[in-house]
Amino acid sequence: MIQYKSVTKIYGEDVTAVDQVSLDVNEGEIVVLLGPSGCGKTTLLRMVNGLESVTDGDILFNGESIKSLNEIELRRKIGYVIQSNGLFPNMNIEQNVTVVPTLLGWSKEDKKKRFEELMELVGLDAEDYRKRYPHELSGGQQQRIGVIRALAADPPAMLMDEPFGALDPIIRERVQDEFLAIQRELNKTILFVSHDIDEAIKMGDKIALMKDGQLMQFDTPSQILQNPANDFVAQFVGKDRMVKSLTIHRIEQLMERYELLDSSIEKGQIATVSKSSNLRDVLSYILESKQQAVHVVNENDEVIGQVDFALVNQYMIDLAEKDEPVVNP
């Protein structure tokens, strides 16, 4: 849906912010642009809706070059969320949320209905918040409003520039979970800028890791963690990358390749985990219970087998050997 075709951005005479980046964002996917500050990730994002110009190369939106599209109309088709939420202090919550529908000339009733739908989506009471102003809300609430404002005119795509960066860790996690739940329903195409590897792993279907304007690796979180394309990627994802990668694999996935161990010990004596648990939690339970393994239960709470440390280890080694990393030329 969004395609970068060897896009380059040069500021002034010779400052190259983005260097020949090509990548495709497919419909319904979240692609996280990840990298240290100054790596060009935000510039890359802002070129899609024309907030930054493209020096060389092209960006296609729905197969059409953004240069051929009307900038204003394009922006109204793409939701935009920024770190500091960008809520307008002079407008109340309802006016903020329905600002794009207002620009598009929706009727009063449609706007009201849409506002109520969106508020329900993030679990805020429409009547309660309608007439309040942004400064009267907490940071987490403001950010939720920022997100539903971007969704208001039901744009097919969204650009999110460190949308949860200003929130404290506990609130951030809650808002991330909420957003993922919403995304599972709405299936938007999303470009998401982050400098936080954990956030990228959690939010991204794919991660584009950048350094000095260049794309280092563009792949699924699991591939990036297990098969970093070069030293920079390995360093950026951290020494604990294998532990991190445990979080994106669930017992169900392991079960596709291996048989679970026999459950020879009675349920109750060792810890029990559901088969949708991730492998990091599994190891954590094993260590905590001071036993060799954990019971795995299915949706009906029936024990279907056991997982031990060796099995998890085997699975991870297997993954790393099997898949070749995808490197950007």
Add this chain to the structure above:
Amino acid sequence: MGNSESTFWRVIDYFQNNIDWILELTVEHVVLVGSAIIVAILIGVPLGIYLTTNEQLASTVLNIAGVIMTIPSIALFGIMVPIFAVINQGIGFVPAFVALILYSQLPIIRNTYTAIHNVNPQIRDAAYGVGMNTWQRLFKVEIPNTIPVIMAGIRTAVVLNIGIGVIAAFIGAGGLGILISQGITRGYHEMIISGAIAISILGITADLFLRFLQRLLTPKGIS
């Protein structure tokens, strides 16, 4: 435009012929404004500091100073002349002096109060932490850190007072306003324009000087 050109030269002439008198009036002006400002600082800065310990009084005092500020200067002079006439000081230096002190209070008190009030609580904590007493904290930490803001208030007051000092000439307080008041009575345009120029130069000079002083007094670490 030959006319305006010759006016220009006549003003230059007027300046040259009356330079001694103009300087004398300038000194009078500076003395009036300067003495009023010194008294105003002596009242306003300590008051502003005290107000940080008494919120309720602070809002009362700032409101009163705010209302005084909205009173047009010529009207305040007009009210003060009959009041001071009761003690035989109706026309001249005294009502002008008092009025200038009153007008200076809002910028000086407000800036001092807000500046001290807004000193970073962590800096204040640190001052306590290294064992300073209240006075040491005030003179070694709070005042040095707020010099730019307090000085900005004083500068506002000075510039304002130079302007009001002009009007004071109409109630016999002397100063550069004499050139304008006499010029108007006599219909003497060169005199009026010379007065206006001299006053503008004084205003700009005072502002620049105080900016310089402000930079000099501000400790290096504070931007």
Add this chain to the structure above:
Amino acid sequence: MGKNVITWTVRVIVYLGLLAFFIWVFSNEYLNHLVENFEEFLVLLRQHIQLVALSSFLAIAVAVPSAIIVTRPKFQRFEGVVSTVVNFGYTIPNMAILALMMGIMGIGFQTAVVALFIYSILPIFRNTLAGIQSVNSNLIDSAKGMGFKPYQILFKVELPNAAYSIIAGIRTAVVINIGATALAYLIGGGGLGNWIFVGINVFDNSILISGALPITLLAITVDLFLRLLERKVVPRGARPSTR
């Protein structure tokens, strides 16, 4: 407790002072001139208000749009120069401007309007500029990203969020203007300054007070009125206390 006592003492002293002032005014019959010449008073008051209204209106009409223009990206390079000029202009006393204009244009109503207009431009321009510049650049970025057109950014984001500062500038300008207009008598502009200067010249306290008191009340009333207007016009979220 002690602090409350001080506060109340100050308040009581101020109120008593005011009371004493009015008792003094009435016992000396200083407002008699006003009562006896009420027709003339109304004429002077009307002149006064006309001068203030006309020059303020012109100043708003010039200052607000020019501040908007210099904050547009195309003209931003002029902004430094303009601000310096404006700040310098601020140090020039209003009496000097009145006098200069009189030297150039002679005496009369028009001279007064022009001089008052020039002096009122500065605070309005300065506050409008500061107000627009203080609008968070993230808001502009969001607005652009959501597809606002440039004029929509100006009218829906920048001006509403700068409204408090702009109106405060207008209020300052108008209040100063009311005082400056009292001086306009000197250059033939009329207004309530008439009685003040006549009062000073002939040492007549009654004429003096009859001019000075109404001007003072006018200034304070207009100030209060504009403060109320400020509260009505500025959206709740865009007031400084809420930022």
